[in-house]
Amino acid sequence: MPVELTPSQALGLWHTVSRAQVRLDGRDLTLRQLAILLEIYLVPPPHTVRGLAAKLGVTKPVITRALDTMGEQGLVSRVRDERDRRNVVIRRTVEGALYLEKLGDLIIGQGRALAS
Amino acid sequence: MPVELTPSQALGLWHTVSRAQVRLDGRDLTLRQLAILLEIYLVPPPHTVRGLAAKLGVTKPVITRALDTMGEQGLVSRVRDERDRRNVVIRRTVEGALYLEKLGDLIIGQGRALAS
DNA sequence: CCTGATCGATACGGTAGCGTAACGACATGG
DNA sequence: CCATGTCGTTACGCTACCGTATCGATCAGG
Numbered sequence: 647m648p649v650e651l652t653p654s655q656a657l658g659l660w661h662t663v664s665r666a667q668v669r670l671d672g673r674d675l676t677l678r679q680l681a682i683l684l685e686i687y688l689v690p691p692p693h694t695v696r697g698l699a700a701k702l703g704v705t706k707p708v709i710t711r712a713l714d715t716m717g718e719q720g721l722v723s724r725v726r727d728e729r730d731r732r733n734v735v736i737r738r739t740v741e742g743a744l745y746l747e748k749l750g751d752l753i754i755g756q757g758r759a760l761a762s
Numbered sequence: 763m764p765v766e767l768t769p770s771q772a773l774g775l776w777h778t779v780s781r782a783q784v785r786l787d788g789r790d791l792t793l794r795q796l797a798i799l800l801e802i803y804l805v806p807p808p809h810t811v812r813g814l815a816a817k818l819g820v821t822k823p824v825i826t827r828a829l830d831t832m833g834e835q836g837l838v839s840r841v842r843d844e845r846d847r848r849n850v851v852i853r854r855t856v857e858g859a860l861y862l863e864k865l866g867d868l869i870i871g872q873g874r875a876l877a878s
Numbered sequence: 879c880c881t882g883a884t885c886g887a888t889a890c891g892g893t894a895g896c897g898t899a900a901c902g903a904c905a906t907g908g
Numbered sequence: 909c910c911a912t913g914t915c916g917t918t919a920c921g922c923t924a925c926c927g928t929a930t931c932g933a934t935c936a937g938g
Contacts, residue, residue, distance in 0.1 A: 678895090705896090705897065705898085707896085707897075708896075708897090731903075731905085733904095
């Protein structure tokens, strides 16, 4: 089911969620990092560095760096693919799922609070 | 009118918009910068460095730097307040309005395309 | 005046991102 | 085997951000 938004609602939603995210989230993820994280959790696995780079239109080191940072924070983990040891499979974590769950709640709450 | 979203829709919306933004937007604004930009354009003026810092829960240099960067890109402009010359009034620009208009269109389009 | 408060900007050292280019590890086809 | 190609990672130089501390300019009150 589509979600119909007016221009004011669309930007208002982005505004309140972005502001809340800046105020409350100590992780301070980049837009790129967040896009990568959402890709990993919302698209069926397996995910690889190369695949994510292609999907987002960025270079491979961008993905490696983002996985380094988010891995240190426990949001994702990496495992070597044993069937083709050149590949690295990116795996989800409980902490990452919880993080996105909270982001989802934030979006839903702000969407519900939208006026006009 | 509130916008009712399921968790899947909320994160899906964020996902597709973030991905498109990463792929298409050459400016690569920080989440903080985007929040500042939205604050300037969606909340009635006047806007000051101090006011934005308080609203977003960040320090003043963060605002100064963001205004430097976005000012170079023509998204905002700064004018000294002649009534109290300590203040700087942040003003909107045509280019900034166009930028957010495109972002709004992107959100609306992705919201409309949402399934389930 | 002049003292104190407040404005935005700046300096500083540190961290983390960027793109380009190269790397070692691994797989594959001849 | 060995040459070639494909993984992800790392190295490099650079830029931009961060927070803390401080700055000069400006205002307000005595």
